[in-house]
Amino acid sequence: MKTLTVFTPTYNRAYLLPRLYRSLKGQSCKDFIWMIIDDGSTDETLQLVEKWKGEGLVDIEYFYQENQGMSGAHNTAYQHIKTLYNTCIDSDDMMPGNGVELILRSIKSVDDTKDIAGIIGLDADVSGKVLGTLMPTGIESTTLNELHRKDKVTGDKKLVYKTEVMREIEPYPVYPNERLVPLSHKYLLADQKYKMIPVNEIFCLVEYQEDGSTRNMLKQYRRHPKGFAYARITRINLEKGLKEKFKNAIHLVSSGLFSGDYKSWFKSQHTLLVLAAIPFGVLLNLYIRLKTKKNQ
Template sequence: MLTILTPTYNRIDTLPRLYQSLLAQRNRNFEWLIVDDGSTDDTASWVAALEHEADFPIRLIRQDNGGKHVALNTGVVAAHGDWVFIVDSDDLLTNDATQVVADALGNIAGQQSVVGLCFRRGDLNGRLLGRECHDMPMPFASTPTRVGRMVQGDLAYIFHRDTMALLPFPVISGEKFVPELYIWNKISDQGQIWFYLDRIVYWCEYLDDGYTRNFAQHLKRHPRGFLLFYWAQIAREPHWLGKIKAMVRSTQCLIYCLCKTSHGGRE
């Protein structure tokens, strides 16, 4: 079974949209696991009402607010599926997403070297995010850093649960964010990730209070989490320009760390 893992914080306005996309799936061999990261809205009661309505398993886990990465750690441990498909609470899936994933998993059955799958994302207007890659054979094995640089757009990942469990996100006192790519790259060190860059399975929206639109503020608030990522990226970046950018970001993170320390951990 596939676990669709959704970390959420005060997203009662967008969760119903994701739920409707799950109801539209042709392949229902999945569970929906929602990790509520300390929401103060009606998320818990809304999910409780769904548990008797949907024809697929829905589970809710509540935790104190610790950040999306902590919610992902919680969800991976609790997941019943062998594979975990991370779908954010403000996004949704194409109607054939779980079938496409199931077909891809069927193609790798018995291949223990494969630890992840990756597909494309599009926006709510149906447009592909990032560059098209028509001239490449599909699927192919690579790393998240290399493919991310290639497509210049966010991607949709499905990882083997046991591999994710071996590589939890670090929890940093006083911070609530660690870039996901830090762990995705570590997962790629454990085995192959197959990339299907010709197939959209995921529609996304970048909200005003989301991480993507507030990068600079998050970098300042969570410098140690970002420092872990950028320091590791120096070695992972395939080109010197990428390495230099990672060095500059690492220096910026160190400065923010020193500023937080001098202010007793306050921003």
């Protein structure tokens, strides 16, 4: 059995997947499985995968599902992963030639550590420039949330988790006519019980696409309000600082206005805080409507 699963949710990305495939077949370490979660593609994705399987250069597992969005694809991946560790490499990203080798070398220290969920590495652009800041020195272990809030680390980072940890945390809910619950929701839940080891090594090469979720976040807020509300309620309950709780309360109000589910405002442990955030949530909602008007 291989040690690592690299899983890739994809939807109509046949024009980008060959680049990721080239980076994976060129890995210096082959101790990994590439799991492709095809989230309802109608392009040439399946034909490409069958061709690559025939080449036998990468150990590939392929799963097709009706379109459920990014969080639904993550649910499917966690259901099927059999390796000890996993990491998500998106369809528009790549791995450096020694990416798998660096992950497996760095993660050896967490094998028998019960309170460590995995490691956090770096993302870089295609030229190799690290996105955001490096990991602070002198920190043996931390949580993803503390890394961003307390240590002020910025930029996307690559997460490598023990598969058993991801399996014990509840799946992302799937809402009718919605396709996204913020992936950070599951990581925040993991933070409540486990820590991660930060690593100053580049695990992933990123190139943001015009049709990617990162470049379209305001549209995502509008299209998936129940999924975002679900995540905001959790953050209101679990964030330690009042400022962060209030910020998420503002977003919860806005999401409730988009979905019409005003009952969501009363589902956190801090109802008065959410009610105090209503004027600000209304303003945020109007701002998002204005910014996304042309796309509706």
